[in-house]
Amino acid sequence: MELGRDSDTGGQVKYVVELARALGTMPGVYRVDLLTRQVSAPDVDWSYAEPTEMLTPRTTESSMQELGESSGAYIIRIPFGPKEKYIPKELLWPHIPEFVDCALSHIRQMSKVLGEQIGGGQPVWPVAIHGHYADAGDSAALLSGALNVPMLFTGHSLGRDKLEQILKQGRQSRDEINTTYKIMRRIEAEELSLDSSEIVITSTRQEIEEQWxxxxxxxPVLERKLRARIKRGVNCHGRFMPRMVVIPPGMEFHHIVPHEGDMDGDTERNEEDPTPDPPIWSEVMRFFTNPRKPMILALARPDPKKNITTLVKAFGECRPLRELANLFYPNDLTSLAVADINNGKP
Structure with missing residues:
Protein backbone atom coordinates (compact mmCIF):
# COMPACT_ATOMS: atom_id res chain seq x y z
CA MET A 1 0.00 0.00 0.00
CA GLU A 2 1.29 3.44 -0.93
CA LEU A 3 -0.35 5.22 1.97
CA GLY A 4 -0.27 9.00 1.64
CA ARG A 5 0.71 9.19 -2.04
CA ASP A 6 -2.42 11.28 -2.71
CA SER A 7 -5.84 12.10 -1.24
CA ASP A 8 -7.17 8.72 -2.40
CA THR A 9 -4.67 6.66 -0.42
CA GLY A 10 -5.18 7.80 3.14
CA GLY A 11 -6.50 6.15 6.28
CA GLN A 12 -9.53 4.68 4.56
CA VAL A 13 -7.30 2.34 2.52
CA LYS A 14 -5.62 1.00 5.66
CA TYR A 15 -8.98 0.75 7.43
CA VAL A 16 -10.55 -1.35 4.67
CA VAL A 17 -7.52 -3.64 4.24
CA GLU A 18 -7.24 -4.27 7.98
CA LEU A 19 -10.99 -4.90 8.18
CA ALA A 20 -10.78 -7.51 5.41
CA ARG A 21 -7.76 -9.12 7.07
CA ALA A 22 -9.51 -9.28 10.45
CA LEU A 23 -12.69 -10.72 8.95
CA GLY A 24 -10.64 -13.36 7.16
CA THR A 25 -9.35 -14.67 10.50
CA MET A 26 -12.73 -14.82 12.24
CA PRO A 27 -14.30 -18.20 13.00
CA GLY A 28 -17.22 -18.85 10.69
CA VAL A 29 -15.83 -16.68 7.89
CA TYR A 30 -14.38 -18.83 5.11
CA ARG A 31 -13.35 -16.19 2.59
CA VAL A 32 -13.27 -12.40 2.18
CA ASP A 33 -12.69 -10.76 -1.20
CA LEU A 34 -11.72 -7.09 -1.24
CA LEU A 35 -12.50 -5.85 -4.76
CA THR A 36 -10.64 -2.85 -6.14
CA ARG A 37 -9.25 -1.54 -9.42
CA GLN A 38 -6.29 -3.06 -11.24
CA VAL A 39 -3.77 -0.52 -12.53
CA SER A 40 -0.60 -1.12 -14.55
CA ALA A 41 1.05 2.31 -14.63
CA PRO A 42 4.66 3.45 -14.15
CA ASP A 43 3.71 6.07 -11.56
CA VAL A 44 2.22 3.57 -9.07
CA ASP A 45 3.60 0.56 -7.22
CA TRP A 46 3.90 -2.70 -9.17
CA SER A 47 1.51 -4.44 -6.74
CA TYR A 48 -1.42 -2.43 -8.20
CA ALA A 49 -1.19 -4.67 -11.28
CA GLU A 50 -1.32 -7.96 -9.38
CA PRO A 51 -4.75 -9.57 -9.98
CA THR A 52 -4.77 -11.33 -6.59
CA GLU A 53 -3.01 -10.61 -3.30
CA MET A 54 -3.44 -12.71 -0.19
CA LEU A 55 -3.95 -10.78 3.04
CA THR A 56 -3.95 -13.75 5.45
CA PRO A 57 -1.01 -15.94 4.34
CA ARG A 58 -0.92 -19.49 5.61
CA THR A 59 2.17 -20.47 7.52
CA THR A 60 2.11 -24.21 6.85
CA GLU A 61 0.80 -26.77 4.40
CA SER A 62 -1.34 -28.27 7.15
CA SER A 63 -3.08 -24.97 7.76
CA MET A 64 -4.16 -24.90 4.10
CA GLN A 65 -5.62 -28.38 4.43
CA GLU A 66 -7.30 -27.50 7.72
CA LEU A 67 -8.84 -24.19 6.62
CA GLY A 68 -9.47 -24.89 2.94
CA GLU A 69 -7.73 -24.24 -0.33
CA SER A 70 -9.43 -20.91 -1.09
CA SER A 71 -10.03 -19.69 2.45
CA GLY A 72 -8.74 -16.41 3.88
CA ALA A 73 -8.82 -12.76 2.82
CA TYR A 74 -7.74 -11.56 -0.61
CA ILE A 75 -7.41 -8.33 -2.57
CA ILE A 76 -8.95 -8.97 -6.00
CA ARG A 77 -8.00 -6.31 -8.53
CA ILE A 78 -10.59 -5.92 -11.27
CA PRO A 79 -9.47 -4.44 -14.63
CA PHE A 80 -11.82 -1.61 -15.61
CA GLY A 81 -11.29 1.77 -17.16
CA PRO A 82 -7.95 2.59 -18.81
CA LYS A 83 -5.67 -0.11 -17.36
CA GLU A 84 -2.40 1.78 -17.85
CA LYS A 85 -3.53 4.97 -16.12
CA TYR A 86 -4.16 5.82 -12.49
CA ILE A 87 -7.49 7.68 -12.21
CA PRO A 88 -8.54 9.86 -9.25
CA LYS A 89 -11.79 8.80 -7.60
CA GLU A 90 -13.65 11.85 -8.94
CA LEU A 91 -13.12 10.59 -12.51
CA LEU A 92 -14.07 6.94 -11.93
CA TRP A 93 -17.84 7.40 -12.18
CA PRO A 94 -18.22 6.62 -15.92
CA HIS A 95 -16.41 3.32 -15.37
CA ILE A 96 -18.54 2.01 -12.48
CA PRO A 97 -20.86 -0.10 -14.72
CA GLU A 98 -17.82 -1.86 -16.18
CA PHE A 99 -16.53 -2.60 -12.69
CA VAL A 100 -19.89 -4.04 -11.65
CA ASP A 101 -20.01 -6.34 -14.69
CA CYS A 102 -16.47 -7.61 -14.06
CA ALA A 103 -17.09 -7.99 -10.31
CA LEU A 104 -20.25 -9.96 -11.02
CA SER A 105 -18.28 -12.27 -13.29
CA HIS A 106 -15.67 -12.82 -10.56
CA ILE A 107 -18.31 -13.55 -7.92
CA ARG A 108 -20.07 -16.07 -10.13
CA GLN A 109 -16.82 -17.83 -10.93
CA MET A 110 -15.72 -17.90 -7.29
CA SER A 111 -19.14 -19.19 -6.16
CA LYS A 112 -18.64 -22.23 -8.40
CA VAL A 113 -15.08 -22.80 -7.12
CA LEU A 114 -16.22 -22.61 -3.48
CA GLY A 115 -19.18 -24.83 -4.30
CA GLU A 116 -16.82 -27.55 -5.46
CA GLN A 117 -14.64 -27.15 -2.37
CA ILE A 118 -17.12 -26.68 0.46
CA GLY A 119 -20.63 -26.55 -1.00
CA GLY A 120 -21.16 -30.11 -2.10
CA GLY A 121 -21.22 -29.05 -5.73
CA GLN A 122 -23.73 -26.23 -5.16
CA PRO A 123 -22.62 -22.61 -5.69
CA VAL A 124 -21.60 -20.75 -2.53
CA TRP A 125 -22.67 -17.10 -2.76
CA PRO A 126 -21.54 -14.16 -0.59
CA VAL A 127 -23.51 -13.66 2.61
CA ALA A 128 -23.05 -9.86 2.43
CA ILE A 129 -21.59 -7.10 0.27
CA HIS A 130 -19.96 -4.15 2.03
CA GLY A 131 -19.43 -0.90 0.11
CA HIS A 132 -16.87 1.65 1.31
CA TYR A 133 -17.17 5.27 0.13
CA ALA A 134 -19.71 6.50 -2.43
CA ASP A 135 -18.35 4.85 -5.57
CA ALA A 136 -18.10 1.42 -3.93
CA GLY A 137 -21.52 1.99 -2.36
CA ASP A 138 -22.94 2.61 -5.82
CA SER A 139 -21.31 -0.60 -7.05
CA ALA A 140 -22.38 -2.60 -3.99
CA ALA A 141 -25.99 -1.50 -4.43
CA LEU A 142 -26.03 -2.81 -8.00
CA LEU A 143 -24.32 -6.07 -7.02
CA SER A 144 -26.62 -6.53 -4.04
CA GLY A 145 -29.65 -6.16 -6.27
CA ALA A 146 -28.31 -8.50 -8.94
CA LEU A 147 -27.37 -11.25 -6.45
CA ASN A 148 -30.12 -10.68 -3.88
CA VAL A 149 -27.46 -10.41 -1.17
CA PRO A 150 -27.73 -8.06 1.86
CA MET A 151 -25.66 -4.89 1.63
CA LEU A 152 -23.74 -2.89 4.23
CA PHE A 153 -22.32 0.57 3.67
CA THR A 154 -19.64 2.73 5.26
CA GLY A 155 -19.46 6.26 3.90
CA HIS A 156 -16.15 7.29 5.55
CA SER A 157 -16.96 10.84 4.44
CA LEU A 158 -20.18 12.18 2.96
CA GLY A 159 -20.81 14.39 -0.06
CA ARG A 160 -23.60 16.58 1.33
CA ASP A 161 -21.53 17.45 4.39
CA LYS A 162 -18.49 18.20 2.22
CA LEU A 163 -20.60 20.40 -0.06
CA GLU A 164 -21.87 22.40 2.91
CA GLN A 165 -18.39 22.82 4.37
CA ILE A 166 -16.90 24.06 1.09
CA LEU A 167 -19.81 26.45 0.49
CA LYS A 168 -19.28 27.93 3.97
CA GLN A 169 -15.69 28.76 3.04
CA GLY A 170 -17.03 30.94 0.22
CA ARG A 171 -14.17 30.13 -2.16
CA GLN A 172 -16.11 28.15 -4.78
CA SER A 173 -19.60 28.26 -6.20
CA ARG A 174 -21.83 25.19 -6.24
CA ASP A 175 -21.11 24.66 -9.94
CA GLU A 176 -17.35 24.95 -9.40
CA ILE A 177 -17.51 22.45 -6.54
CA ASN A 178 -19.45 20.02 -8.70
CA THR A 179 -16.95 20.39 -11.54
CA THR A 180 -13.99 19.74 -9.22
CA TYR A 181 -15.41 16.98 -7.03
CA LYS A 182 -18.32 15.58 -9.11
CA ILE A 183 -20.18 16.13 -5.87
CA MET A 184 -23.73 15.67 -7.20
CA ARG A 185 -22.88 12.27 -8.69
CA ARG A 186 -21.34 11.31 -5.37
CA ILE A 187 -24.45 12.38 -3.47
CA GLU A 188 -26.63 10.42 -5.88
CA ALA A 189 -24.52 7.32 -5.17
CA GLU A 190 -24.80 7.87 -1.41
CA GLU A 191 -28.59 8.16 -1.65
CA LEU A 192 -28.68 4.88 -3.60
CA SER A 193 -26.40 3.24 -1.03
CA LEU A 194 -28.66 4.45 1.77
CA ASP A 195 -31.77 3.04 0.10
CA SER A 196 -30.10 -0.31 -0.66
CA SER A 197 -28.36 -1.03 2.66
CA GLU A 198 -29.54 -3.15 5.54
CA ILE A 199 -26.93 -1.57 7.83
CA VAL A 200 -24.94 1.67 7.58
CA ILE A 201 -21.77 1.76 9.68
CA THR A 202 -20.60 5.10 11.06
CA SER A 203 -17.74 6.24 13.28
CA THR A 204 -19.71 8.59 15.55
CA ARG A 205 -23.22 9.60 16.57
CA GLN A 206 -22.46 13.00 15.04
CA GLU A 207 -22.22 11.35 11.62
CA ILE A 208 -25.72 9.98 12.08
CA GLU A 209 -27.41 12.97 13.69
CA GLU A 210 -25.77 15.77 11.67
CA GLN A 211 -24.45 14.29 8.41
CA TRP A 212 -26.78 11.47 7.36
CA PRO A 220 -32.93 10.04 12.60
CA VAL A 221 -36.22 10.70 14.39
CA LEU A 222 -38.29 8.70 11.91
CA GLU A 223 -35.67 5.93 11.92
CA ARG A 224 -36.02 5.51 15.69
CA LYS A 225 -39.81 5.37 15.39
CA LEU A 226 -39.64 2.78 12.62
CA ARG A 227 -37.19 0.71 14.66
CA ALA A 228 -39.55 0.79 17.64
CA ARG A 229 -42.52 -0.25 15.46
CA ILE A 230 -40.52 -3.15 14.03
CA LYS A 231 -39.61 -4.36 17.54
CA ARG A 232 -43.29 -4.26 18.54
CA GLY A 233 -44.34 -5.99 15.33
CA VAL A 234 -46.35 -2.97 14.18
CA ASN A 235 -46.87 -2.32 10.45
CA CYS A 236 -44.48 0.29 9.04
CA HIS A 237 -46.62 0.76 5.89
CA GLY A 238 -43.73 0.05 3.55
CA ARG A 239 -41.36 2.60 5.11
CA PHE A 240 -37.79 1.41 5.62
CA MET A 241 -34.54 2.96 6.74
CA PRO A 242 -31.26 1.13 7.28
CA ARG A 243 -30.04 0.44 10.76
CA MET A 244 -27.29 2.90 11.74
CA VAL A 245 -24.48 1.36 13.79
CA VAL A 246 -21.60 3.25 15.41
CA ILE A 247 -18.25 1.41 15.35
CA PRO A 248 -15.49 3.79 16.52
CA PRO A 249 -12.18 3.41 14.65
CA GLY A 250 -9.56 1.34 16.45
CA MET A 251 -5.90 0.55 16.08
CA GLU A 252 -3.87 -2.63 15.86
CA PHE A 253 -1.41 -2.83 18.78
CA HIS A 254 -0.15 -6.41 18.42
CA HIS A 255 2.90 -5.32 16.43
CA ILE A 256 3.86 -2.53 18.88
CA VAL A 257 6.42 -3.47 21.53
CA PRO A 258 6.39 -0.92 24.38
CA HIS A 259 9.58 -0.01 26.19
CA GLU A 260 9.80 -0.78 29.86
CA GLY A 261 9.36 2.36 31.89
CA ASP A 262 7.10 4.27 34.24
CA MET A 263 4.10 6.45 33.36
CA ASP A 264 6.25 9.59 33.45
CA GLY A 265 8.01 8.48 30.29
CA ASP A 266 11.35 7.61 31.92
CA THR A 267 12.73 4.53 30.23
CA GLU A 268 14.96 2.03 31.94
CA ARG A 269 17.82 1.43 29.53
CA ASN A 270 20.13 -1.52 29.45
CA GLU A 271 23.57 0.05 29.13
CA GLU A 272 25.07 -3.13 27.69
CA ASP A 273 22.36 -3.66 25.08
CA PRO A 274 20.48 -0.36 24.61
CA THR A 275 17.42 -0.31 22.40
CA PRO A 276 18.18 2.00 19.47
CA ASP A 277 15.86 4.89 18.82
CA PRO A 278 14.03 4.83 15.49
CA PRO A 279 15.61 7.02 12.75
CA ILE A 280 12.78 9.56 12.89
CA TRP A 281 13.36 10.13 16.61
CA SER A 282 16.19 12.64 16.19
CA GLU A 283 14.23 14.55 13.55
CA VAL A 284 11.26 14.95 15.89
CA MET A 285 12.88 15.37 19.30
CA ARG A 286 15.09 18.34 18.35
CA PHE A 287 11.97 20.54 18.31
CA PHE A 288 10.91 19.85 21.89
CA THR A 289 12.18 21.47 25.07
CA ASN A 290 11.53 18.28 27.02
CA PRO A 291 11.54 15.49 24.44
CA ARG A 292 10.97 12.69 26.97
CA LYS A 293 7.51 13.82 28.00
CA PRO A 294 4.63 11.61 26.79
CA MET A 295 3.62 12.48 23.25
CA ILE A 296 0.20 13.23 21.80
CA LEU A 297 0.41 12.06 18.19
CA ALA A 298 -2.10 13.55 15.72
CA LEU A 299 -2.42 11.71 12.40
CA ALA A 300 -4.45 13.34 9.62
CA ARG A 301 -3.84 14.87 6.24
CA PRO A 302 -3.63 18.70 6.19
CA ASP A 303 -7.29 19.23 5.32
CA PRO A 304 -9.40 21.99 6.95
CA LYS A 305 -12.11 19.39 7.61
CA LYS A 306 -9.73 17.49 9.90
CA ASN A 307 -9.78 20.51 12.24
CA ILE A 308 -6.10 20.29 13.18
CA THR A 309 -5.96 24.03 13.89
CA THR A 310 -8.50 23.59 16.69
CA LEU A 311 -6.40 20.80 18.20
CA VAL A 312 -3.27 22.97 18.15
CA LYS A 313 -5.18 25.94 19.57
CA ALA A 314 -6.70 23.86 22.38
CA PHE A 315 -3.32 22.37 23.25
CA GLY A 316 -1.61 25.75 23.21
CA GLU A 317 -4.24 27.29 25.50
CA CYS A 318 -4.17 24.46 28.06
CA ARG A 319 -1.12 24.96 30.27
CA PRO A 320 -1.59 21.78 32.38
CA LEU A 321 -1.71 19.70 29.20
CA ARG A 322 1.38 21.43 27.77
CA GLU A 323 3.26 20.70 31.00
CA LEU A 324 2.18 17.07 30.88
CA ALA A 325 2.82 16.15 27.22
CA ASN A 326 4.18 17.14 23.82
CA LEU A 327 2.01 17.40 20.72
CA PHE A 328 3.36 16.07 17.43
CA TYR A 329 1.60 16.46 14.07
CA PRO A 330 3.41 15.26 10.93
CA ASN A 331 1.56 17.17 8.22
CA ASP A 332 1.99 14.53 5.53
CA LEU A 333 3.38 11.04 5.14
CA THR A 334 6.20 11.86 2.74
CA SER A 335 7.90 14.79 4.44
CA LEU A 336 8.27 15.64 8.09
CA ALA A 337 7.13 18.90 9.58
CA VAL A 338 6.90 19.61 13.29
CA ALA A 339 6.27 22.66 15.42
CA ASP A 340 7.62 23.92 18.69
CA ILE A 341 4.27 23.37 20.33
CA ASN A 342 5.68 23.88 23.84
CA ASN A 343 6.26 27.55 23.11
CA GLY A 344 3.11 28.01 21.09
CA LYS A 345 5.05 28.91 17.92
CA PRO A 346 4.35 27.47 14.45
Missing part, protein backbone atom coordinates in the same frame (compact mmCIF):
# COMPACT_ATOMS: atom_id res chain seq x y z
CA UNK A 213 -29.81 13.53 8.29
CA UNK A 214 -28.99 15.78 5.32
CA UNK A 215 -30.02 12.94 2.97
CA UNK A 216 -33.47 12.35 1.52
CA UNK A 217 -33.34 8.68 2.47
CA UNK A 218 -32.72 9.15 6.19
CA UNK A 219 -34.28 10.94 9.13
Missing amino acids: RLYDGFD
